[in-house]
Amino acid sequence: xxxxxxxxxxxxxxxxxxxxxxxxxxxxxxxxxxxxxxxxxxxxxxxxxxxxxxxxxxxxxxxxxxxxxxxxxxxxxxxxxxxxxxxxxxxxxxxxxxxxxxxxxx
Amino acid sequence: xxxxxxxxxxxxxxxxxxxxxxxxxxxxxxxxxxxxxxxxxxxxxxxxxxxxxxxxxxxxxxxxxxxxxxxxxxxxxxxxxxxxxxxxxxxxxxxxxxxxxxxxxxxxxxxxxxxxxx
Numbered sequence: 001x002x003x004x005x006x007x008x009x010x011x012x013x014x015x016x017x018x019x020x021x022x023x024x025x026x027x028x029x030x031x032x033x034x035x036x037x038x039x040x041x042x043x044x045x046x047x048x049x050x051x052x053x054x055x056x057x058x059x060x061x062x063x064x065x066x067x068x069x070x071x072x073x074x075x076x077x078x079x080x081x082x083x084x085x086x087x088x089x090x091x092x093x094x095x096x097x098x099x100x101x102x103x104x105x106x
Numbered sequence: 107x108x109x110x111x112x113x114x115x116x117x118x119x120x121x122x123x124x125x126x127x128x129x130x131x132x133x134x135x136x137x138x139x140x141x142x143x144x145x146x147x148x149x150x151x152x153x154x155x156x157x158x159x160x161x162x163x164x165x166x167x168x169x170x171x172x173x174x175x176x177x178x179x180x181x182x183x184x185x186x187x188x189x190x191x192x193x194x195x196x197x198x199x200x201x202x203x204x205x206x207x208x209x210x211x212x213x214x215x216x217x218x219x220x221x222x223x224x
Contacts, residue, residue: 001168027112029149034210043214044151049207087151094167095141
């Protein structure tokens with residue numbers, strides 16, 4: 001099973017700041033990597049697929065990069081509605097999720 | 107618009123089975139795989155498996171092999187996930203989600219809380 005490791009576990013940022021979240025795969029997943037946002041009491045929402053393609057309706061402040069084993073989700077200027085938990089997921093070999101990064105208000 | 111509507115909350119005793127349904131609408135049921143993901147309270151997301159509604163092919167995470175069965179009824183456009191031999195650690199919210207973009211999931215159901223308690 002491919003293990004996905006996200007860092008940091010918690011990221012404290014102020015509104016308007018840039019947020020950078022990392023995701024590492026235990027073996028190459030090529031570009032078969034998605035990012036999701038989850039708010040309390042809600043189902044996850046797809047943000048990014050193919051490592052860098054924004055899903056329909058996702059604002060441009062969200063961007064993804066990377067390939068192979070190292071990936072990054074960047075929120076260029078965090079808004080209040082962006083405080084949430086973010087998960088990466090590989091779908092190169094079955095599917096596995098990272099443990100999540102909580103983005104909280106600084 | 108695309109929606110996935112799941113069945114209601116369940117309470118089960120250890121050793122029992124639970125069957126959760128997922129009824130998509132707004133697209134052709136057989137054109138996208140259905141994934142099942144669970145989340146224990148305060149924990150992360152755990153992928154359980156997928157099903158191809160067109161072919162009935164399935165793929166299960168190793169952890170759930172032998173305990174989970176994913177099926178569908180194309181006459182009523184409904185997918186099912188059955189988990190057997192329940193234990194307390196299976197208490198979680200279970201989600202179905204539509205597969206898209208070669209493996210990501212773009213629309214999710216509202217979740218079904220399954221509580222396992224004696």
